[in-house]
Amino acid sequence: MKVQIPLIISFIVGIALIIAIFVPHDPFHSMNETFSIYFDLIAVFAFILGGGNLLKVHGDKIYRRAKDWKYSIVTAAGFIIMLVVGALKLGGPPGFTGDVTAEGSWFKFMYDSLFVPLQSTMFSLLAFFVASASYRAFRAKTREATLLLIAAFIILVGRTPLGHYLTGWLPPPLQFLHIPNVSNWILSFPNMAGQRAIMIGISLGIIATSLKMILGIERSYLGGESK
């Protein structure tokens, strides 16, 4: 029964969702909206699940003194402090309807003084690593790598005003060689073709997996092995 009941629920909900999407008439049409609201409710509960999982993983790491366990203390403490200050509205407008994001509240202070600088720093570091990685990895070792390198050069130059300065003087018949135009062409054709192929592949994979889940063939989401 432990397996059968979730399988029956998955089957009924899966079939109902397919009908709701493909039959644009009531009551099926309004089912789509109802399911979306259920999905929103589940998404809210996912926050609790996510928070619990974060504490479990890092708590376990701290308990076992695993590698870099000291960072886990920072993560868990940061999460708990933000949660308590936000949920209990400490240092801000009182009451459960009080605005945690109001100017001067503790939550707003922590968000602006800790969260924003930390996130900005992480994203800024990317520029340094991208530069270092490009230098090491972008070598014209093969024909394919050379093509990738040329495309990367054109995009790098084309996505800055430099492209206009370098080739803006080209006469109208040769405008197709203007670097920003070449850059747009690369993005609009070869890139788009590749992206579409990947997207179609992923979509077919999702459809196949969804059908397997609806029909009870794929059961790994229940925590066991698939049939």
Add this chain to the structure above:
Amino acid sequence: MTDEKPEETQKKRDIIKIMNTIDRRIIFLLIALAIILPLVFHLVFTVRASPIVEAIFDKVESLPPGSKVILSFDYGPSTVPENQPMAEAVARHVLHKDLKLYMMAVWATGPPQIDLVKSRVVDVDFPKKVYGKDWINLGYKAGNQGLINAILLDLKGMYTTDIHGTPIDDFEMMRDVANLTDMSLIVCIGSGYPGMREWVQFAGDPGRIPVCGGVTAVEAPLLYPYYPRQLLGLMGGLQGAAEYEATLVTKYPQFIATSEQAVKLMGPQTVAHLVIISFVIIGNIAFFAEKGRQRKGKKA
């Protein structure tokens, strides 16, 4: 056999070795300088709009006064340098054209960015615009694409109040809004999931509502498959934001002082790109020199 003297060969080998193994700290230092120096010396380049960005500008231009525009803030503080100028430029343009601006977020980190738009755009350039009549902040709701799917059919069912908890029907601009199909345009400024793709798939396409917006430079190539049929236009990274700002300022020069954030940041970005290109060239010269030397060694 080569005519070079052993010292010359050694010297050349050393240069190749240096070029091949540049310490990453040197690369980091030069990238830092490439960002800092253009900012210090106010290096600004002229930016020209590409058709994919012009399409967004032209669409906003073509909407009659009173049309409803949703501006969704689907990003966080990390991508502010790329996304915030886009959001501010679009908000400025929408308010200037007397369109109704509905700001919301499907990211929990979106509302603080809406506050920035309020303080930098509404309060500065449009102090006479009335909250609830000309613009509104609907805030954040959880649910990702589920939320988008739900508001496509029933917006007021999901948004019963604005971000401050005021009942939604108290606002003049919400009285004739039932769902997303009442909107003339959806503008998503995003940097990942849920974002532009979800707005296209769950709102724009099924509801036949024009969708456009801006994303980070890294994400932009992933969205080209939707352009131009499902995605009206796209601002890709800082360059996209700068192109929109440049177009806005060309048409409405009164916004020069407040609307050139991304244009000013294109200087550091251009120099940083040049530094990266230079390192890639150096790396490849060293690679081919090393290869040539190995070939010569084998022949000898």
